[in-house]
Amino acid sequence: MNSIQTFLMALCVLLIVGVLVHGLWTLKRRPDLRQTFDEEQAHHVQRDVSEPQATAEKLVFFKESLKEDVLTKSVESSPVAPAANKRPEVMVLYVRARPKQPMAGDALLAHLEKLHCRFGDMGIFHRYQAMSKEDRILFSLANMVQPGHFDVTAMPQTVVPGLTIFMRLREPTRDLASFALMLNTAQQIAERFQAELLDDQKEPWQAATKQAYQRQIKPQPTPIQLQTSA
Incomplete structure (x- = not known):
């Protein structure tokens, strides 16, 4: 095996x-x-x-x-608006009393009443669309001195060195009308108290300044440049 x-x-x-x-x-x-x-x-x-x-x-x-x-x-998907067409949110003017000529509180209070500016929210004055506090605020007037509000009960016994007048932008066409009223109010206050009307940089107000403000409120569309073939 x-x-x-x-x-x-x-x-x-x-x-x-x-x-x-x-x-x-x-x-x-x-x-x-x-x-x-x-x-x-x-x-x-x-x-x-x-x-x-x-x-x-x-x-x-x-x-x-x-x-x-x-x-x-x-x-x-992210629209980027050109810087030149960007609208500011708020437009500001200043009415500043001249040296040694402050605005008397009682006279200012009476003049604001005459211009239909009502004391209201935040302790400042407001110009309403139809003279009623329930209507839309067109622009507001604050004390130029911080914190900006007024003691309306003590105002007749005080002096005011200046006003900060401002408006919040909403819709361009209506904003232009509100700005015209705001500027007219500021000019009347400046004239009444022989004060200075200043722009948002606290520079003297000029005719060209008004046009610059209007362009900011309602920017003009940038023209489209068409390229032509040679």
């Missing part, structure tokens, strides 16, 4: 050796087969290396494209 097993094992070894020898002999006689085998192995190795690299490159490209697309849409 042992002799049979030994014989079979020897036969298997001879068969394996024979197959190997035949394979080597075939490769030596057919070098084209060896080249084909080497190329196939190289192709598989290159594919295993290049495929993850290509996948990574595609992922990076996708992320960059997505980021650029989001940024582009954000810029396109």
Whole structure:
């Protein structure tokens, strides 16, 4: 029994050796087969290396494209108004008493009443659209001295060095009418007390200043320049 097993094992070894020898002999006689085998192995190795690299490159490209697309849409969806056409929120004028000529509180109180300016919220005076405190405020008048409010009960016994007159902008066409009334009121106060009318930089009021204010209240659209071909 042992002799049979030994014989079979020897036969298997001879068969394996024979197959190997035949394979080597075939490769030596057919070098084209060896080249084909080497190329196939190289192709598989290159594919295993290049495929993850290509996948990574595609992922990076996708992320960059997505980021650029989001940024582009954000810029396109965010309207940016030209600086020249930007409207301020508040327009301000000052009426400042001249040196040694402060405005007497009782006289100012009477004059503001004459100009339909009513004492109200925040302890300052307001000009209402229809003379009623329930109507829309067109503009307001505050004390030029901080904190800006008036003690209306003590006002007849005090002097006022100046007024800050301001209006909040809402709608350009109506704002122009309100500004005209505000400017007229400021001019009448300045004339009554021989005071100075100043702009928002506390510079003397001039004719050109009025036009500048009007342009800020209702900016003119920027003309579109068409390019002509030569």
